Amino acid sequence: MATSYNYKKIESKWQKIWKKEKLFEAKDSVKGKKNFYHLVMFPYPSGDLHIGHWYNFAPADMYARFKRMQGLNVLSPIGFDAFGLPAENAAIKRKIHPEKWTMGNIKTMAKQLESIGNSYDWSRLIVTCQPEYYKWNQWLFLKLFEKGLAYRKKAAANWCPSCKTVLANEQVIDGYCERCQTAVVQKEIDQWLLKITDYAERLLEDLEVLDWPERTKIMQRNWIGRSEGAEIEFPVLSSNLKVKVFTTRADTLPGATYIVLAPEHPLVTVLEERILNKNSVREYIEQARHKTERDRISENKSKTGVEVKGITVLNPFTEKEIPIWISDYVIMGYGTGAIMAVPAHDKRDFAFAQEFKLPIIQSVSKDGTLKETISEPYLEDGVMVNAGDLDKLPNHIAKDRVVETVGGKKKINYKLRDWLISRQRYWGTPIPIVYCDGCGIVPVPETDLPVVLPRVKDFTPDDSGRSPLAKSKKFLTATCPKCGGTAQRETDTMDTFVDSSWYFIRYADPNNDAVFADDKKIKSWLPVQMYIGGAEHTVLHLLYSRFFTKFLNDRGYVDFKEPFSALRHQGIILGPDGQKMSKSRGNVVDPDSLVSEFGSDSVRMYLAFMSEYHQGGSWHPTGIMGVHRFLQRVWAIFSSVSFNESQIVPDAMRRSLHKTIKKVGDDIAVFKFNTAIAALMILLNELEKNKEAINKTIAEDFIKILAPFAPHITEELWRQFGNQESVHLAAWPEYDVQAITEAEIELVVQINGVVRDKVVIGRSLDQSAAEAIVLNLEKIKAALSGKKPKKVIFVPGRLINLVV
């Protein structure tokens, strides 16, 4: 008599044994096996593993287990992205040190993670807030600094005037401070930036070769924002100065009726003496600077600006004198900070021209005719008008001609900005720089790394706008590595995205103290062959990681150009009410209680079964019953099975088995875990109908293809069958093509495209043979009532359609 399915006992038993036997610890090389690096984005130690983590980790593990059974030497590591603001804020709130809070959370989460039963290699655990790890952040920074790719610059930061502190972008919600709801302003502070823009073109180009979701690539492309255009100079009248503008529509230059400068544009200061309305210009610039993020968002529709009276420029194409305006719809950070305004062919210029009653002149029209009144800008292609010699020429051809005529230069611009990594916060990697009165900015020598983050008591931000580290005299004071004099340490810490931009390399060799990872180990594992994580990291994390990899490749530290060859996203799990899970809504699904009620195998499987992986969905409380019952039935049938090897397995059963082996393998390969599980359910339904015919091969194959989804129950049954080695090291069964091909097929019979009957015929019958059979069917004869089909469409093995 069968015992009942005791998942609690089975799961804890095998989790202990796997750990003890180090079953999933990856050796750097195994004879006869190819290495496969499988990675999930490491979690932030927020303190609690919620069902969303499970959704990220459990199905991802199914893929890793499948790859392992396919004969690959799989590395599936795990770690914690342990620095960052939430830890700091939580620590401030609870009055405990961020380190204590973080390490405590990691302990809890590691335990919870183990309860999923994932095949992680725990021996390679990475915790980014430990000096052994962040030492290499600092090393990387020095390497970037050496090449001029890390540089210091005054840059605008989000400043909360009430909290008197700098805020990270994540702390600014719709232009307001997250904590006190004060409108955030921009403040200029000296900060460190990484020159990711040097890599813009390569980051764009190399997207082509990646096996990533198309929408993710599109988002990265948009973020990089390449645009081809030209730089054209507008001479300032009665001066030898010129205003350079960037445009993608040089063909519209004949219609440029004024130019617009960004408020920060240097020309205003240079020619200040000549400005007639100095006061109003100064006032506008001042206003623009104090404008909050909030104002900019709300003012999106109506344009503001001021004319710079007393200075004009020449339109180099028409040689007409045109005015200069200043408006904050032009931004200093893109292009040249100045534009030529063509109201007839640009929406924003059009709105601006209407607001200030400026002339609107066409330079392109659909068919060469001029419109009398222009009620909206014409943005399409067309032919040139008002353009002298170029009239009637298609505008896309005229583009280059205009640039030539005025002596402009072709130019490519990117929206991508350099990466600002300075954080005026405590809980992060110290930037390894000292400031010496004599020597200036001096990098900390490599041999002095790590610059250890001191365990200070007071880590709350204050009104100085500097990191709390500045309050530690001991940390702040340093000797200059160059001259030996007294110097001051940089007190800002690094953005945590630095930590996560290279951690995947560290897993190859996590305990190395001499180099960031051994060259041979890097070669044996990287790049990551399958990377799994949330789509919310589409731009920042994934782009930064690609940038670091390219830099390391340039410097010869790694031999690959892209960190993640293949990428898949999981969806988001919503609460039972269809809303985002949150404590305040009270709709958070707790995985721990589900595990104790149904077992880890059931929770894993339900997550994989509920929808397609990238789609996510609401948690349906009773839905888990389906997979739980399935596992109970698996237990019932296989824990009591007595194999009768003399019994001949019916062809139909063999066929079902092999079809399922194929289906499950094919589906896992494309991350369709839901349909793979459905196929397993169908197979079980069939096996149950004829239990006596199940032999050892069928039972073992079934257990093997179920193993990635439900690792514990399958391991238990597998060993009960008498196997000595883990099912997770067993070979994925091969399907037999012969067994799958059926001799007979069901042919669908349609009349005018509507199904009227079905008939079982030989697989290889041709059209005329099939037609003869079909025309003799009672239902078809009745439906045709004597009429002859005008046309017959025959799809071999599938259907026949009679058109009357």
Add this chain to the structure above:
RNA sequence: GCCCGGGUGGCGAAAUUGGUAUACGCAGCAGACUUAAGAUCUGCCGUCCUCAACAGACAUGCCGGUUCGAGUCCGGCCCCGGGCACCA
């Protein structure tokens, strides 16, 4: 505003990429077992017409088109989710 996804039974979802729409599961209903409940097993389960069966008609957000045949392709709309947002 622009760029991506998506809209299929009471619910979560399938559909070999133009070829049997609704697989698999949840919930529900009926029956078996049970003193009973639960668990388990068996059957039914898109809508409409019909006493019922057979059969039929209508159904994949809406309107139109292409095709022997459309959830799938094309054109035009309407909702929902995500990203970007004055980038010249």
